[in-house]
Amino acid sequence: MIVVKNAFRNMIRNKARNFLIGIIITIITLCTCIALAIHQAGVNLVRTYKDTNPLSISFLLNMNELRDASDDEKNDFQSLTVEDVENYGDSDLVKDYYYTLESSLSSDTIEAASDNVRPENDENRPEDAPDDKGEGRGQGMTDIGNFRITAYSNFGYLTDFVEGSKKITDGVMVTGDSDEDEIVISESLAEDNDLEVGDEISFYLPENEDVTYTFTIVGIFEVEEDDSSSSFMNMNVLSSSNQMYANIHSLEEILDDMDEDESKLVQNNELSASFYLTDNDLVDEFEEEVRNKGLSDYYTVSTNEQELLASLEAIQNIVNFSVQFLIVILIIGIVVLTIINFLNIRDRKYEIGVLRAIGMSKTKVTSLLILEIFFVALVSLVIGTSTGTLLAQPVTNKILENEITSYADTQMNTQNNFGGEGFEKPSEEVRGNSNNAPSQGGEKPNTAGNRPGSRQVVTDYVDSLTVHICYLTILELFGISILLIVGSSVVACLFVNKYNPNAILQNRN
């Protein structure tokens, strides 16, 4: 008790010296805290990014291998069908999946958008280029249609709209689970043909004019930048303006109407699927499962892992920087504290000599000095940790500002790109559990669709990154710091205690 009491008294008596030591410990703690906070925030952001952007698995047909295959092998080849996709999707390993169907159609009631077609007097125009308003075929080519219609089993995965290169300007997006014959067309097409939401348009199969389809326009979208203007052979069907979106039901109907053999071929080319697994490490297991379920070896199972890793590079750099910063701070801290403690205790050699001379044991003298520095460290740690925790938020926000802004913008724009309401959002599980996010500090605007049957859409966006240091980390920080301080004090005390009190006092005298 006498030791504790005197250590506390000494802390106050040696104000100037202890204040200096306190400031140094506070600065070290503050920097350590901020580094830890940045590290945690970065790790959380990476985790959230991975959660919200899980690996997408798709099947790519190896055409070269198929072409080189024997006739028997070609006959045995089973192309991917919607049933296959649904079968593969019905797996415990799969969190979510979607597929798209695509077909080309012709129309005699509307004309293909001509915004990307060169003027008639264009000298550079190839002689065999298709007619502006004619069918989607060149000279000697089969009619492949002018309009490309795509359906998504879940339109929330429609990246053009998610990323903002396309945006609904009137009406709404069709929904994947609707069985109405609805369609969404481009602004250019609508303007060229004087169409608006609510109008009906008809199409027919390019190879059979007798099979027709009538769709009601439910939405019109604008194309921010039509990168297909230089598309292959200047074909209308490849232009973004002649791209349309319908629901799966309509596309299945169209594909069913095609010649069976041809349908198979079309499905083969126009069906694509993406799968999201419960865990990104289960890719090999999933591949084994789909192979067992009958996926042909001509399909390659591929992921977008490289793309994801590249996106995370900037954040990963921040995490790595924070670790390096932490190590540097700790090394500097250890060195500075050891030197200060050593000098401090060496300066107090006389005091130690006197205390030993009047009968205080080595243990008590050592405890007294260590306790004194311990009290200083404790106060400094509390101040440093509190200040660090408070400052960590603005510092981290500043450092990660670009990432947050970009992330928030993407989230905000996605809603607008789909016409504000009514689009189907990928399942929450695939988008990531918002509770795992660093902080979904933003509001959650309720934009429930008012269309019958549409799903309620809630868009989460990040407008701040809440940084908090967990208690365990603070305890670790305290433990490490106290250990360092006490350790460096013990070494210094042992150094002083090796002298007998008489030697200390005589040297001083």
Add this chain to the structure above:
Amino acid sequence: MKSILKTTNLSFSYDKVHPVLQDINLEFFKGKVYGIFGKSGAGKSTLLSLLAGLEKIEEGCIFYQDSDLARCNLDYYRSHDIGIVFQAYNLLPQLTAIENVVLSIELNNPKEKSKEEKAKTLLKKVGIRDDLMKHKILKLSGGEQQRVAIARALSYDADIILADEPTGNLDPDTEDEIINLFLDIAHKEGKCVIIISHSREVKKHVDICYHLVHGKITAQ
């Protein structure tokens, strides 16, 4: 009558080559004031250090109440059985006069309730005014510091008071006061006071004198 402190064949050397003390045989009793005199370098302070348990005994023995100091807990011995007044006072400068004495009392008996009162009484007894008691040590004069050092040595009722040149830095009047204080401690309180000095004034007043020449007791 049994001696309180006794040395038998005590020898000491710092470098194992040149002896500082040789074959010292002394006996000290309660109620007496002893003076150990000698020139500088005669070994007086070394003898005091050995008697105070501040140096390890190399040859010979020192007995405190029949207990061999070599086998005793010297920390306990210094904080309970012997009070030391150093030539350079060796007070803690960051503490006040009263805090220096209180610290010594705490070391001896942490459970002592009236530490401050006891310290004040002792400081008054050695002639420290009330207003000086709360002064930091460095603000006190040499004589006042010496008095505080004496008060600290008396703070835990030790049987033996060892004083190294206690009047070396004092004016004649103060020297007399301090000598009288030591005489009172020995004669009235029955303690054994051992003074190491080369002051003639001290020599006049002590009960028993020892002379140390080149590490040997030459006269008594």
